[in-house]
Ligand SMILES: [Zn+2]
């Protein structure tokens with residue numbers, strides 16, 4: 001009986017002797033290419049694992065887990081495949097899921113918010129319970145307690161339960177040259193609005209879902225992927241369970257808006273000078289007068305009857321709606337399309353054609369400059385630029401240096417969620433989906449008599465008889481891990497795993513999902529998120 005190694009590859013602890021052609025001396029770029037060819041992580045992390053019970057120490061190699069192709073094609077591909085499974089599992093389900101308790105933030109649209117505003121947090125004066133006068137009416141239907149779509153019976157007696165695929169875009173910020181994604185007149189393109197819309201896009205999508213649920217009369221479930229358009233604005237593809245009249249979808253799209261009730265940040269007050277942190281507050285660098293606090297700025301906003309939201313956003317008029325039937329080629333193809341760009345950065349549509357000085361590069365840089373200086377959240381250091389102390393501000397904040405991804409040239413405003421999934425899509429977190437996939441493989445192995453390591457056998461919460469954690473994970477001292485050794489260990493482990501799995505499938509005559517070197521267990525790692 002063979003013991004299947006844990007999901008992680010184990011590198012040899014002793015140093016291999018250095019012969020002339022020792023693979024450990026290969027060029028790093030070559031080894032990275034090999035890792036990519038073999039489908040293993042190109043940026044593996046080596047960790048020291050000590051088993052306090054057996055006294056064994058080993059070096060464990062963990063995949064980096066990046067979702068970006070540019071960082072690690074292998075990990076990004078696995079992440080995308082996992083998302084495809086998640087999407088497929090929930091789309092056409094016909095049964096109701098029991099109430100599930102997922103981690104907070106999983107489905108932002110699930111709350112029954114009545115307001116179309118971000119009012120800066122709980123306990124604030126409710127800004128406007130009335131809808132904007134310039135927004136179209138929203139359809140409303142009595143709510144049924146269901147999440148699955150209706151059935152339709154065809155003349156031949158066949159029953160259909162159709163679902164939908166919807167694409168939503170943002171409005172125009174100025175005319176674009178067809179096929180190039182760059183403005184006809186960059187001087188008249190609304191970069192600021194484009195940047196703010198990108199930064200808050202996910203909130204607008206949440207709002208749209210809430211409005212759609214009310215209009216459709218049932219708790220519509222969705223799997224949505226936010227992707228970049230050529231013009232570098234985000235758009236969203238939504239797989240939706242059940243069918244809704246196109247008229248309702250159009251009306252909801254037209255009537256949906258999102259208002260950001262933040263203090264005004266139209267005019268920067270500190271451009272060449274920066275506020276300084278003295279005596280627990282940010283102050284004017286010359287007069288040392290304290291800047292307005294976030295709370296005071298919000299209170300002022302509440303007391304001003306003529307106050308306007310800092311930003312209002314709406315969806316573009318272009319709405320693409322397609323009906324999809326379960327089990328068709330169309331459904332499969334659509335899932336591939338839906339997840340196609342998840343491994344790409346927001347700036348990728350500019351692609352390799354982007355040469356410095358080209359209109360495409362100028363367009364990208366102009367938008368990047370805009371997202372860099374706008375505030376991303378109430379706690380963002382960029383508020384200092386507008387003369388306001390960020391919420392809960394401590395020392396060390398500098399405008400233009402907020403660490404949130406939203407501000408960088410790769411994310412172009414879209415620092416947060418790229419995939420939005422409703423609670424009752426599958427009722428599972430991504431971790432559970434990952435474990436499910438591994439469980440299928442494990443079952444095949446077990447049926448073939450291959451002994452399988454317990455999942456999580458090296459987890460940090462496994463205790464030794466003395467009540468203390470049995471396994472101790474730590475960083476490797478510098479110089480103790482070799483990149484090449486880590487990659488080779490992964491490749492060997494993958495081959496061994498695949499051989500065992502193929503053999504097991506032959507023995508049991510079963511088929512399962514194609515094996516990847518997805519871990520059967522989920523070792524604790526520093527970058528688990
Ligand atoms: Zn990786």
Ligand SMILES: [Zn+2]
Nearest residue numbers: 376380402404
């Ligand atoms: Zn920020």
